[in-house]
Amino acid sequence: MTRKNWIPYLIKKLAIFLASVLALSVIVFAVSRLSPGDPLVSYYGERTEKMSPAERRQTMERLGLNAPLTTQYVRWLEGALRGEFGISYKYKQDVLDVIAARIGNTLLLGLPGFLLTFVLALLLGILCAWREESWLDKIISKAGTVLSCVPEFWLSLVLILFFSVIWRLLPSSGAYTIGKENDIGDRLRHLILPMAVMILSHLWYYAYMIRNKLLEEIRADYVLLAKSKGLSRGQILFRHCLRGILPSYISLMAISVPHILGGTYIIETVFSYPGIGTLSYESARWKDYNMLMVLCMLTGVVIIFANMLGQIINERIDPRIRASEGLEVPTNEP
């Protein structure tokens, strides 16, 4: 791509991004309002049942819940553009404040977990390709297949059962022990189990991919050439083969964000970890509309952005890929 084409290219990408976000907001809004369940219950709890019809109407009026859907949407969008997303019905606080208090926890769990998953998968994949068809490769492959079949929630339960309940080594829930909010060691101890689940359940999917790509790569003709020039196996593998597959691995990392994010939400919920995932789960259960919308938008924007990033990287690697051809999105299968 020439330098001249950069600006229109970026503008086009930005336009697609904004259009996707807008479409997402319409869908999320429509679905969250159409779904059954009484939002007043999440606001007033049991008291809702004792309300008279007139009181109900007044409250709905005050919260703006009985206006037509389009009006509600426009009102929400106007507020959103000013950075006002309303208050959480459940927490009786500004939605952004509640999220701000928790997003750090999710990042603390998610980012290192995400990076570790990909680094470890890379190392494991290289190890398997290096020792192809050896007993080590076979054992790792079998164990990896089994591990990738274990649902995240059950893996969490089993680890909690052994490490927290039976051996009493690690805490089973939360982000810190009450009264030790600023103790870094304590926080780290709370991170070990959730992060282990996160890494273990995704590791093999990516390691397997690296292994297979490397196995293809070491059968290329240039490997013979490099060998005849006298390069060692390590030099060929790390300097040449790995270099061939790394760019597509990086774009894969970007595209994998929704996959891993979804898993993190489940893990957070099982460990009652005070992050965005647990919050999403709670607000979905308690019909906390404002909260749910912002969380879905937040998740959606991250995902749209990650997908676009992956697409851009792929287009840079291989100009033949046109945006219209789309990307391979990872599924659960290894």
Add this chain to the structure above:
Amino acid sequence: MSHEALHVQHLHPMPTEAQLAGELRFKVVGRLDTHDMPRPVSGRKVRLPWVSIAVLAIIALGCLLANIIAPGDASYMDLASPAKAPCAQYPFGTDMMGRSIFAMIWHGGRVSLLIGVLATALSTVIAVVYGTVSGAGPVWLDTLMMRVTEIFLSVPSLLIVIFLQAILGPANVVSISVVLGVTSWPTIAKVVRTEVRQLRQSEYVVASRCMGGGFMHVLIHHFAPNFLSSIMFMVVMNVRGAIASESTLSFMGLGLPLEIISWGSMLSNADRALLTGAWWIILIPGLFLVVTLVCMTNIGNALRGEVNRGERNL
């Protein structure tokens, strides 16, 4: 299939006008002995994983015969012995509500497997029809439909599932199968679409259409035999995915309620079991779940075929 094949000699590489007029195109010259012919080296080989098939068959059979293996009502609560460790009376112990886990495994397995099959049947039908329409349709329709699948794929399916579940109200076996079915078709649809796109210009499809073959006829007789082998792997994986999703949803309290026993809903009061250290309540249903999923993965991977890579150069 017989090892012998009719040995036909190709008379002309391209049909001439005389042939099109109805003249003989091939001449049968005798039987060809295929024993000595070298088998194709490259390509994919299917080697069935018999161990996985056997284990899966045993589990499926046990679930089918649940009424014989564990007669009586699986949701019967023996209130006198809740959370009892495995013993003679209860081989797998009892759960927090005093229900026999042994009985629940087989009865609940029915529900779990049924949901897997139902959801996959639904998603496969949607995917095949969607993929064929997209692949055989005009370019603008194809582009539009593929865009929709991409949007679908980019949203975490768990979110869609939770939303749909919320709209459909309290979950039952059918509603959760429908929800899982309508959220898991895009990957298969993409494969079907690619295959159909390659096939739709081939002579026999054009011929079939010219002779008045309708959409369903061409789909069943010409497209399906071609894409079936490439989607079989994904179909098996979808069964696996549906069972895993059902268990996750039920565990989180967003799927089947406690009264409808499945491997997932059996785990939904696991947090209380954790507090008392009742390992059998958590480990046993989970083990059945994981073993089933592993067997399905092995079968699916075998259906995909092994790639014969040849010698490495390193």
